[in-house]
Amino acid sequence: MTTTQTGLPLFVLGQGADPHSERGVDCPGELPPASDPALVERARRAKAALGDRLFVLGHHYQRDEVIQFADVTGDSFKLAREAAARPEAEYIVFCGVHFMAESADILTSDTQKVVLPDLAAGCSMADMATFDQVEEAWEALEDAGIADTVVPITYMNSSADIKAFCGRHGGAVCTSSNARRALEWAFEQGEKVLFLPDQHLGRNTAVLELGLSLDDCVVYNPHRPNGGLTEQQLRDAKMILWRGHCSVHGRFTAACVDEVRARIPGVNVLVHPECRHEVVLKADHIGSTEYIIKTLEQAPAGSSWAVGTELNLVKRLAARFPDKDVSFLDRTVCYCSTMNRIDLPHLVMSLESLAAGRVVNQITVDPDTTHWAKVALDRMLALP
Ligand code: SF4
Numbered sequence: 001m002t003t004t005q006t007g008l009p010l011f012v013l014g015q016g017a018d019p020h021s022e023r024g025v026d027c028p029g030e031l032p033p034a035s036d037p038a039l040v041e042r043a044r045r046a047k048a049a050l051g052d053r054l055f056v057l058g059h060h061y062q063r064d065e066v067i068q069f070a071d072v073t074g075d076s077f078k079l080a081r082e083a084a085a086r087p088e089a090e091y092i093v094f095c096g097v098h099f100m101a102e103s104a105d106i107l108t109s110d111t112q113k114v115v116l117p118d119l120a121a122g123c124s125m126a127d128m129a130t131f132d133q134v135e136e137a138w139e140a141l142e143d144a145g146i147a148d149t150v151v152p153i154t155y156m157n158s159s160a161d162i163k164a165f166c167g168r169h170g171g172a173v174c175t176s177s178n179a180r181r182a183l184e185w186a187f188e189q190g191e192k193v194l195f196l197p198d199q200h201l202g203r204n205t206a207v208l209e210l211g212l213s214l215d216d217c218v219v220y221n222p223h224r225p226n227g228g229l230t231e232q233q234l235r236d237a238k239m240i241l242w243r244g245h246c247s248v249h250g251r252f253t254a255a256c257v258d259e260v261r262a263r264i265p266g267v268n269v270l271v272h273p274e275c276r277h278e279v280v281l282k283a284d285h286i287g288s289t290e291y292i293i294k295t296l297e298q299a300p301a302g303s304s305w306a307v308g309t310e311l312n313l314v315k316r317l318a319a320r321f322p323d324k325d326v327s328f329l330d331r332t333v334c335y336c337s338t339m340n341r342i343d344l345p346h347l348v349m350s351l352e353s354l355a356a357g358r359v360v361n362q363i364t365v366d367p368d369t370t371h372w373a374k375v376a377l378d379r380m381l382a383l384p
Pocket of ligand 1: 290336
């Protein structure tokens with residue numbers, strides 16, 4: 001429990017035994033209720049006290065109670081660039097998950113401090129590719145005699161270590177908006193791609209946008225010797241997909257699409273490319289979070305949409321477009337539990353601490369990792 005300026009207790013994860021501090025960690029199938037309205041006033045006051053010294057970033061998957069305090073909302077890469085464009089902001093409070101705060105630290109100046117309101121807000125996908133595992137995979141590629149022909153590409157949703165690994169080995173970062181261009185670039189540099197850590201984005205882009213076949217793709221399982229693959233399989237593959245996935249988007253199934261089409265006649269199915277290949281094949285529209293938002297903005301009144309992405313965003317879009325029927329692709333899939341760790345108590349704790357001159361939960365990336373991760377990010381920015 002943290003005692004604050006006003007003397008009221010803030011129950012924050014990892015600092016007390018109150019079960020309410022764990023709101024959003026389990027998955028009851030609906031969004032958790034908003035926090036105490038008094039906290040809204042405290043967050044406002046702390047934010048006003050910090051003025052231009054503070055810049056708050058809010059990822060699209062954040063709760064409403066948090067997003068209302070964001071100076072800008074967006075996907076992870078847009079937010080990191082927004083932070084870099086605000087050199088006057090001494091403190092960047094990133095309402096998102098750990099890898100996003102790392103990217104913001106990489107792209108901002110040394111004098112800016114990046115704060116993640118809850119250090120437990122990780123990302124299950126990013127955690128599926130550790131530096132040691134990826135080094136081991138690279139050794140397997142060397143043993144198969146193909147490492148020189150492989151270009152590593154990592155999705156933005158990966159740790160700074162993995163981005164730096166790609167920078168060191170001639171590779172780049174990609175987002176869900178530019179994955180196609182990143183893969184085209186990679187195949188100009190080499191013969192094969194090691195795609196980290198999201199197998200679904202890699203497969204969907206390679207097959208649906210580059211015209212590769214499923215047989216051109218193999219899945220490297222870091223928990224099995226040699227990734228569970230023979231050297232010949234590695235040599236024959238064009239796309240070596242890391243066995244990682246998003247636990248939110250990975251739960252939509254082809255049956256969800258069938259069910260929603262039967263339930264809502266004429267419905268348009270709109271999904272994120274982190275969804276499984278069989279789901280994407282059945283969908284009408286596929287694209288990044290920004291694409292999903294733009295598609296719904298431009299959709300005609302009266303149209304029906306089933307959206308396969310994170311629940312907080314879908315609910316917010318449904319409220320924003322009352323003239324359109326916007327529903328969640330699956331009634332049982334939950335929101336991103338790690339994104340939901342950032343709640344109003346954690347935000348208030350961060351803001352009040354900063355206002356009192358204490359920097360809490362700062363995210364820093366070491367200089368060598370920063371250098372090589374930036375090399376990989378700069379290669380992405382230079383994509384045609
Ligand atoms: S939605 Fe998926 S990829 Fe995004 S933070 Fe959550 S687990 Fe990670």
